[in-house]
Amino acid sequence: MGSPCELQLWGASRRALRPVAEIARREIERLEAKYSRYRDDSLATRINRSAGDPTGIELDEETASLLDFAEAAWRESDGRFDPTSGVLRRVWDFRSSRLPEPKALRAVRELVGWGQLEWRRPRLALPRAGMELDFGGFVKEYAADRAALLCREQGVAGGIVDLGGDLAAVGPHPDGEAWQVGIRNPRAPSRPIARIALYAGGLATSGDYERFMIVDGIRHSHLLDPRTGESHRTGPACVSITASHCLIAGIASTIAMLHDEATTTGFLERMGLPHLVVHQDGRITGPARPIPALPGQRTLAA
Numbered sequence: 001m002g003s004p005c006e007l008q009l010w011g012a013s014r015r016a017l018r019p020v021a022e023i024a025r026r027e028i029e030r031l032e033a034k035y036s037r038y039r040d041d042s043l044a045t046r047i048n049r050s051a052g053d054p055t056g057i058e059l060d061e062e063t064a065s066l067l068d069f070a071e072a073a074w075r076e077s078d079g080r081f082d083p084t085s086g087v088l089r090r091v092w093d094f095r096s097s098r099l100p101e102p103k104a105l106r107a108v109r110e111l112v113g114w115g116q117l118e119w120r121r122p123r124l125a126l127p128r129a130g131m132e133l134d135f136g137g138f139v140k141e142y143a144a145d146r147a148a149l150l151c152r153e154q155g156v157a158g159g160i161v162d163l164g165g166d167l168a169a170v171g172p173h174p175d176g177e178a179w180q181v182g183i184r185n186p187r188a189p190s191r192p193i194a195r196i197a198l199y200a201g202g203l204a205t206s207g208d209y210e211r212f213m214i215v216d217g218i219r220h221s222h223l224l225d226p227r228t229g230e231s232h233r234t235g236p237a238c239v240s241i242t243a244s245h246c247l248i249a250g251i252a253s254t255i256a257m258l259h260d261e262a263t264t265t266g267f268l269e270r271m272g273l274p275h276l277v278v279h280q281d282g283r284i285t286g287p288a289r290p291i292p293a294l295p296g297q298r299t300l301a302a
Contacts, residue, residue, distance in 0.1 A: 001032055001140050003164025009151060010158040010174045020154045024147040024161065031143045034063075035135040037086070047124065048132045056118060056125030064121050070138065073251045074114040080258040081251055082226035084126075086134025087111045092231070094211045094222060100229075109229040141204055141250035144168035148202075148246075160198075168202045168246040184209070186237035186278055194284055196276060202246025206253040207238035207278075223257050234260045238278035241268070249273070 007024055011017045037044045043063065050057045059067070073081040091100035091108050111131045118125040126133065140163050147161045148168035159170035160179055173179055178199035182192030186209045196203065208221035220231035239256040243249040252273055256264050261279060268275045268286070276286040 001028065001143065001163050002136075003140075005164065006162040007147070008160050008162070009156050009170065011156055017156070020151055020156055023150050023154060027146050027150055028143045028163070031139055031146065035139045037132070037134060037136065044133065044135050047126070051126035051131040052129030054125060054127070056123050059122050059124055061122075066135070066138070066142065067119060067124065068121070069247070069251075071114065071119065073138075073255070077255040077258075079114070079227045080225065080255045081137070082112065082114050083134050083137060084114055084117070084131060085112050085224060085226035086136065087130070087132050088224050088226075088229055091229075092222075092224060094213045094220075097213050097215060099215055099220070105229050112226055112229065137254060138247060138251055140164060141166050141168075141202065141246040144246040145202060166202070166204045166246050166250055167198060169198055169200050172199050181240075183238070183240050183276060183278070187282075193278060194276065196240060196242065198242060201242060201244045202249045203240065203242045204246055204250035204253045205238060205240040206250075206257045208235070208257070209237070223254075225258055232258050236261050236264050236277050237280050239264065239268075240276045242274045 005028070007021055009017045009021060011020075033039060034042055035044045036042050037048065039045060047057055070081070070083050087108055091104045111128055116127055116131070118127060144161045144163045144166050145168050148170045151159055151161075151170045157171045158174050161168045161170065167181060169179060178197035181196045181198050181203055183194045183196060183205060184207070185191050185193035186207050189209050206223070208219070208223055211222035213220050218233070220233065223232045223235065224230065225232045235257045239253045241249040241253045241256070243252065252268075252271055256268055256275070259267050264277055265285060268277070274287055276284060278284055
């Protein structure tokens, strides 16, 4: 999944839980093998290699359901969430401290746009050679949900799946209390700025601090707007969302970050999801009622 992953389970004994942990691990590895664009043998690579072929490729039920979900998110977000936008990485190199050449950016933008796809379940066609479908923006969250579900089906009542800070609760903490999740300070990511209680469902955080570069005094984060191809610079610093599923929380947090800071809260309120927004000036807002993180306190990180 390209990030540190952790599975915490509580039960009668370590020996009893080991087979459950193995089931969860195998499911996560199955999804990575299936949807990673870095693997030559993955379904994602086969889909992308079919770009330009008008006959397209026939997809299985799991993948079709994920694409239906992605299409709904694209439509409801006015294009802010778009799995075809991964090709923008071809011109955005955040290690270079250089902005993309306008001509190169224009050329890549021609390959971005979910509306160009021909998606008639179960067949998908990417009409332009060079187009790609990038599952990286939502499969990690889906994998967390799947692993948590499998653990519950095996009778585990307490635990949490943590895939790079995307969290899915198997069940509450062994003492019956919610998990305490530390939210990173966007301007000092090694330190938490607040805590959010997670009893069930999932939690995901999106922020502008993971990858960025400063060019001519202007901060450009890795959050690229699919509609323009440009780094989105007018959103909040960080958004954390809890939802019934980590998949929902992850997509919603990404979309929220691609709103202007002044409209992010309104979008989240319309969604009806508990959230915490860290603004560019350090203010914290949202009905999630954050609790300041205490020095040395043991919390999960998101």
